[in-house]
Amino acid sequence: MTDLRGLTRRRVLQAGGTVALISAAGCDSTSKSAKTDMLTSAAKLPEPFTAKLPIPPVKRPSRSTGDTDHYELTAREASMEILPGLRTPIMGYDGIFPGPTIKARKGRRTVVHYRNQLGVPTVMHLHGGHTPADSDGFPTDLVLPVAGGSGYADQAVGGTTSAGTRDYTYPVNQRAATLWYHDHRMGFTGPQVWRGLAGFFLITDDEEDELPLPRGDRDVPLMITDRAFEADGALRYPAMDPHLVSMPGIDAAHMNGAIGDVILVNGAPWPQLEVEAVRYRFRILNASNARRYELTLDPPAPLTQIGSDQGLLAAPVEHSTITVAPAERYDVIVDFSAYPSGSKVVLKNGDGNVMRFVVGRAATDDSAIPARLSSIEPLPRSAATTRPWMFRQGKVTSMGEETDGWIINGREFDPQRMDATPRLGDVEIWRFGSDGHHPVHVHLSPFQVISRNGGPPGPGDHGWKDTVDLSPHELVEVAIRFDDYDGRYLVHCHNLEHEDMAMMATFRVSR
Ligand code: C2O
Ligand code: CU
Ligand code: CU
Numbered sequence: 001m002t003d004l005r006g007l008t009r010r011r012v013l014q015a016g017g018t019v020a021l022i023s024a025a026g027c028d029s030t031s032k033s034a035k036t037d038m039l040t041s042a043a044k045l046p047e048p049f050t051a052k053l054p055i056p057p058v059k060r061p062s063r064s065t066g067d068t069d070h071y072e073l074t075a076r077e078a079s080m081e082i083l084p085g086l087r088t089p090i091m092g093y094d095g096i097f098p099g100p101t102i103k104a105r106k107g108r109r110t111v112v113h114y115r116n117q118l119g120v121p122t123v124m125h126l127h128g129g130h131t132p133a134d135s136d137g138f139p140t141d142l143v144l145p146v147a148g149g150s151g152y153a154d155q156a157v158g159g160t161t162s163a164g165t166r167d168y169t170y171p172v173n174q175r176a177a178t179l180w181y182h183d184h185r186m187g188f189t190g191p192q193v194w195r196g197l198a199g200f201f202l203i204t205d206d207e208e209d210e211l212p213l214p215r216g217d218r219d220v221p222l223m224i225t226d227r228a229f230e231a232d233g234a235l236r237y238p239a240m241d242p243h244l245v246s247m248p249g250i251d252a253a254h255m256n257g258a259i260g261d262v263i264l265v266n267g268a269p270w271p272q273l274e275v276e277a278v279r280y281r282f283r284i285l286n287a288s289n290a291r292r293y294e295l296t297l298d299p300p301a302p303l304t305q306i307g308s309d310q311g312l313l314a315a316p317v318e319h320s321t322i323t324v325a326p327a328e329r330y331d332v333i334v335d336f337s338a339y340p341s342g343s344k345v346v347l348k349n350g351d352g353n354v355m356r357f358v359v360g361r362a363a364t365d366d367s368a369i370p371a372r373l374s375s376i377e378p379l380p381r382s383a384a385t386t387r388p389w390m391f392r393q394g395k396v397t398s399m400g401e402e403t404d405g406w407i408i409n410g411r412e413f414d415p416q417r418m419d420a421t422p423r424l425g426d427v428e429i430w431r432f433g434s435d436g437h438h439p440v441h442v443h444l445s446p447f448q449v450i451s452r453n454g455g456p457p458g459p460g461d462h463g464w465k466d467t468v469d470l471s472p473h474e475l476v477e478v479a480i481r482f483d484d485y486d487g488r489y490l491v492h493c494h495n496l497e498h499e500d501m502a503m504m505a506t507f508r509v510s511r
Contacts, residue, residue: 038261040261048356049355050084050272051269052271052272053222053272055221055266059100059101067109071110073094073112075122075197076091089234090235093196099196104172104203105204106173111169115146116165119145120245121143121188122192123140124168124182126179126180126181128180130173131171136444138489141160142155155187175203177464191237194237194289196267200285203311218367220273220280221282223287224265225289226288227262238250254497257496263352265354272355275357278365283307284331286324286325290495294322295324299345302318304335304369305319308460309467310446314463326495327439341361343358378479379479389430389505391503392434393405394407418488419506419507420491422510425481426481427479429450430491431477432468434473440494447478448480467494487508489507492504
């Protein structure tokens with residue numbers, strides 16, 4: 001059960017004076033994400049395109065041995081100037097948001113020596129990692145605060161606790177791809193990621209190196225998030241427990257997901273990047289808690305997709321718009337050579353702004369977009385077990401009380417219950433159904449989208465995926481193979497407020 005502590009939800013609510021909110025959640029199942037009240041900022045917001053796009057620093061290994069790179073990573077509190085003239089307290093890996101970029105090489109093991117200097121438990125998860133279960137960051141495998149975190153045993157239901165530090169071992173036995181790491185603490189992932197616990201983890205390999213794709217500073221990671229700010233610059237997030245100690249969840253008015261009025265790219269509000277008039281590769285990651293983006297360029301220009309969540313596509317796909325659900329990644333090429341010097345090209349989200357590119361001088365460009373990028377063998381589908389996974393709103397138990405939440409196959413998350421037991425090496429067909437918008441993510445294994453509502457996959461479904469965007473009343477079928485590692489893993493909605501309010505399930509891969 002998701003009960004974490006003895007206190008009842010009602011008592012906490014009354015203490016906080018917000019008891020009215022508990023019944024305010026709507027039940028209209030047709031437009032979940034649209035219905036969410038946007039969090040609006042009280043702080044003075046900057047004009048768009050006045051900030052410079054930050055590039056997260058690449059982390060250096062503390063030590064490299066034959067086949068292993070070691071990193072020391074510390075989660076700690078810090079403050080950052082996100083809005084001009086204001087300080088924003090954050091939780092950051094190494095005290096920054098986004099966290100440092102970890103660059104890994106296929107075939108070389110990465111070990112993260114992780115230290116939790118925050119005041120609350122954390123769990124680190126490598127999203128998209130093909131990772132043994134004990135390093136995957138199960139939500140109740142808590143890393144307690146270095147400074148005295150003893151009161152959390154009851155939150156580690158079905159999991160383990162580590163006192164202050166632990167090692168995460170990633171074999172990186174997987175193809176080049178844009179992955180990311182983020183917090184995954186049971187019941188508190190939404191607020192802890194919102195406060196800054198997210199960073200890029202980029203894998204390279206020989207196959208990708210051989211392609212003439214843009215590289216160096218023409219290969220730019222873009223972590224897109226939305227946030228809202230209090231008048232003093234603090235992040236606005238209506239957590240049930242602002243200290244994130246015991247009571248999970250967000251106030252009922254935002255149970256559909258936290259959506260803010262400020263778009264940050266790599267932690268800066270509506271930033272600008274000066275580019276040369278050449279091809280660039282952008283690794284777009286939607287690290288927002290709940291917002292989906294419909295990205296276009298203005299003036300219009302193609303976004304040529306070369307990669308998805310799990311690396312290169314078989315062949316490039318041209319889009320005029322890309323729809324990016326939470327946790328999805330799109331690797332795209334934009335060719336600025338068509339624009340005269342001085343042109344301003346805006347990356348839009350519908351009618352809103354995300355960031356702007358200012359095109360500078362022409363420069364030599366030996367990059368190209370090969371017609372063939374990789375080979376993607378379709379997973380065999382005959383005789384596979386089919387499993388239904390239905391994602392919808394429903395009643396869940398929180399702090400001993402029934403409340404509105406989010407459920408899968410009619411049940412709320414229980415870390416001690418196994419909801420599926422695929423066998424190692426098997427291919428299965430998983431059918432995801434939805435009542436509203438739910439970005440569905442599976443740990444351990446990448447998958448291939450086979451169909452949408454009985455028809456062909458959608459424009460964003462190419463290649464190997466680990467997260468798939470479900471719109472209201474959709475049925476998406478994927479083929480998935482369980483390779484290499486046995487043990488317990490998660491399938492869940494990556495709308496982090498849904499996830500925190502019980503929209504997760506476990507599966508155990510068995511030998
Ligand atoms: Cu990106 Cu289970 O998470
Ligand atoms: Cu994941
Ligand atoms: Cu959801």
